[in-house]
Amino acid sequence: MTRFAFTIAANDGRARTGEIAMERGVIRTPAFMPVGTAATVKAMKPADVRAAGADIILGNTYHLMLRPGAERVARLGGLHAFMAWDRPILTDSGGYQVMSLSELTKRSEEGVAFRSHLDGSRHLITPERSIEIQRLLGSNITMAFDELVPTTSTREVQAAAMERSMRWAKRSRDAFDGRDGAGGEAHAKHNAIFGIQQGALDEGLRRASADALVDIGFDGYAIGGLAVGEGQEAMFACLDYAPAQLPADRPRYLMGVGKPDDIVGAVERGVDMFDCVLPTRSGRTGQAFTRTGPLNIRNARFAEDQGPLDPTCACPVCATWSRAYLHHLVRAGEMLGAMLMTEHNIFFYQALMADLRAAIAAGTLSDFAGDFRARYGRGKGE
Numbered sequence: 001m002t003r004f005a006f007t008i009a010a011n012d013g014r015a016r017t018g019e020i021a022m023e024r025g026v027i028r029t030p031a032f033m034p035v036g037t038a039a040t041v042k043a044m045k046p047a048d049v050r051a052a053g054a055d056i057i058l059g060n061t062y063h064l065m066l067r068p069g070a071e072r073v074a075r076l077g078g079l080h081a082f083m084a085w086d087r088p089i090l091t092d093s094g095g096y097q098v099m100s101l102s103e104l105t106k107r108s109e110e111g112v113a114f115r116s117h118l119d120g121s122r123h124l125i126t127p128e129r130s131i132e133i134q135r136l137l138g139s140n141i142t143m144a145f146d147e148l149v150p151t152t153s154t155r156e157v158q159a160a161a162m163e164r165s166m167r168w169a170k171r172s173r174d175a176f177d178g179r180d181g182a183g184g185e186a187h188a189k190h191n192a193i194f195g196i197q198q199g200a201l202d203e204g205l206r207r208a209s210a211d212a213l214v215d216i217g218f219d220g221y222a223i224g225g226l227a228v229g230e231g232q233e234a235m236f237a238c239l240d241y242a243p244a245q246l247p248a249d250r251p252r253y254l255m256g257v258g259k260p261d262d263i264v265g266a267v268e269r270g271v272d273m274f275d276c277v278l279p280t281r282s283g284r285t286g287q288a289f290t291r292t293g294p295l296n297i298r299n300a301r302f303a304e305d306q307g308p309l310d311p312t313c314a315c316p317v318c319a320t321w322s323r324a325y326l327h328h329l330v331r332a333g334e335m336l337g338a339m340l341m342t343e344h345n346i347f348f349y350q351a352l353m354a355d356l357r358a359a360i361a362a363g364t365l366s367d368f369a370g371d372f373r374a375r376y377g378r379g380k381g382e
Ligand SMILES: [Zn+2]
Pocket: 309, 310, 313, 314, 315, 316, 317, 318, 319, 344, 347
């Protein structure tokens, strides 16, 4: 069994396609990971997530540590058994959410003390505890614990957060390997850990962060601190240099991205993995992604539209139900509306990734991306 092996089958410009082989299955890259925040990809059964084409999903450390609790999930056999998803799971470190969702956070070199947004209970999350939680969950790709500060912070603040994140990356790696005495050796033999590049929109800080991570050594490398409100132009400007600062023979994961056009642009710039709540969250608010851009199914013009959400989509929802029916379900607040809209959206994202992989393999990515940009967002989903 292969613990973790990344193979690049083809390059096209800066883009690559290939696969990551892990014990629980193969992840085709570029890959999109649906987000399963609370041990569920909201409104979807795991078999449907898989049928849509997902090779891997993401679980959230912060949410699961608070409810139902990492130790409880471990007693119940781990996240895979608990939720009935048997393929790879990547868990985030909890860093982003503890700093964005919880109250009264207090940061120190040791970690982050905070009160739960659910019940006000007190917790401390350190790099070692984050890694322990991810191990208890049974994570296949563990993320290093890092410190985040707003992109609008001064360069001095950004530099200090990046440097602390690199010290925490080392502590995360040591904890993952069992060097903190918490017994991680067995888990480390079968699973992987990624480091996270920080440094906001500063090329020099990003360079220093990449070098520090490579010195520690990780199975893959994430690009963190983007998609936090800086806008697509600024994000792409950063992606013009950030992926190339990371090792070419390791997967590069752009955290929290994004809209379909963000993903196409990031793949062109050498990114291999993505996650975002957008397809699932949008499914619950009536937004569907289509070949020509997003549409809001609540719009009155769909009330008697007998066509599918997207005429070019091969998903079970588009094969079976009309825009008129989905319009009715969503307007009536029926839970099936959220389920079907989410299923279509996850399928749409996976189909986009399959198209990107095929275009890179064929050496036609720039044509594909040009066509995509010419049609996407042009119409109103028609
Ligand atoms: Zn569809």
